[in-house]
Amino acid sequence: MSTLAHELGHGYHNARLAQSEPLQRETPMTLAETASIFCETVVQNAALADATGPERLYVLETSLMGHAQVVVDIHSRFLFERAVFERREKGDLNPQEFGELMTWAQRETYGDALATLHPYMWAVKPHYYSLAFYNYPYTFGLLFGLGLYAQYVAAREAGTEAEFQTRYDELLASTGRADPLTLAARFGIDLHAPDFWEGSLDVIRRQIDVYVEAVG
Numbered sequence: 001m002s003t004l005a006h007e008l009g010h011g012y013h014n015a016r017l018a019q020s021e022p023l024q025r026e027t028p029m030t031l032a033e034t035a036s037i038f039c040e041t042v043v044q045n046a047a048l049a050d051a052t053g054p055e056r057l058y059v060l061e062t063s064l065m066g067h068a069q070v071v072v073d074i075h076s077r078f079l080f081e082r083a084v085f086e087r088r089e090k091g092d093l094n095p096q097e098f099g100e101l102m103t104w105a106q107r108e109t110y111g112d113a114l115a116t117l118h119p120y121m122w123a124v125k126p127h128y129y130s131l132a133f134y135n136y137p138y139t140f141g142l143l144f145g146l147g148l149y150a151q152y153v154a155a156r157e158a159g160t161e162a163e164f165q166t167r168y169d170e171l172l173a174s175t176g177r178a179d180p181l182t183l184a185a186r187f188g189i190d191l192h193a194p195d196f197w198e199g200s201l202d203v204i205r206r207q208i209d210v211y212v213e214a215v216g
C-alpha cells in the first residue's frame with residue numbers, strides 16, 4: 001500500500017506537470033519526491049488511525065526504519081562524499097583512504113551507536129560517484145514532503161484545506177521552472193528557517209512517540 005501510495009504521488013505530480021511545456025517539466029532531484037512522500041505520509045497516517053496491535057507496530061516500524069535510513073544514514077553519506085570531493089581536488093585516493101573517510105563519516109553521524117562500522121560502504125553503492133551529491137536529495141525530499149504534510153495537517157485543522165490544495169497543486173506544477181528555494185518561498189516557506197525543518201522532524205518524532213507507546 002505504501003509503495004502504491006508513493007507511486008500514485010508521482011502520478012499526481014506528473015499530472016500537475018502535464019500543464020507545462022515539455023521543457024518545463026524536468027524536476028530537480030530535490031523536488032522529485034515531494035508528492036510521493038506527501039502521498040505516502042497521508043496513507044500511512046490514515047492506516048495508523050485505524051490499525052491496532054501487530055498491524056500498528058508493522059506500519060510504524062516500516063515507516064521509522066525508512067526515515068532512519070534517509071535522515072540518519074544519508075547524513076553519513078553526505079559527509080563522506082563532501083570529504084571525497086575535497087580530497088580528490090588535490091589528487092587520487094587509495095582504497096585505504098576511502099575506507100578511513102567512510103568510517104570517519106559513520107562515526108561523525110552515529111557517534112557510538114553502531115556496534116561495527118562498515119569501511120567498504122563506499123564500494124557497495126554507486127550513489128557516491130554517478131552524480132555529484134546524489135545522496136542528500138533523498139533527505140531533502142523526505143523532509144520537504146513531511147514539512148508540507150505538517151502544513152496540510154495545520155490547514156485541515158484551520159479549515160483552509162482547499163487553499164492549501166490550490167497552493168500545493170501550483171507548487172507541483174512549477175517544479176521544473178524554478179529552484180527549490182524560490183518555489184518554497186512562493187509557498188510561504190523559508191528553506192533557510194530551521195522552523196520548517198523542525199516541523200518535518202516533528203512528524204517523525206510523533207511517530208517515534210507512538211511507537212514507544214505501542215511497544216510499552
Ligand SMILES: [Zn+2]
Nearest residue numbers: 006010033036
Ligand atoms: Zn519515488
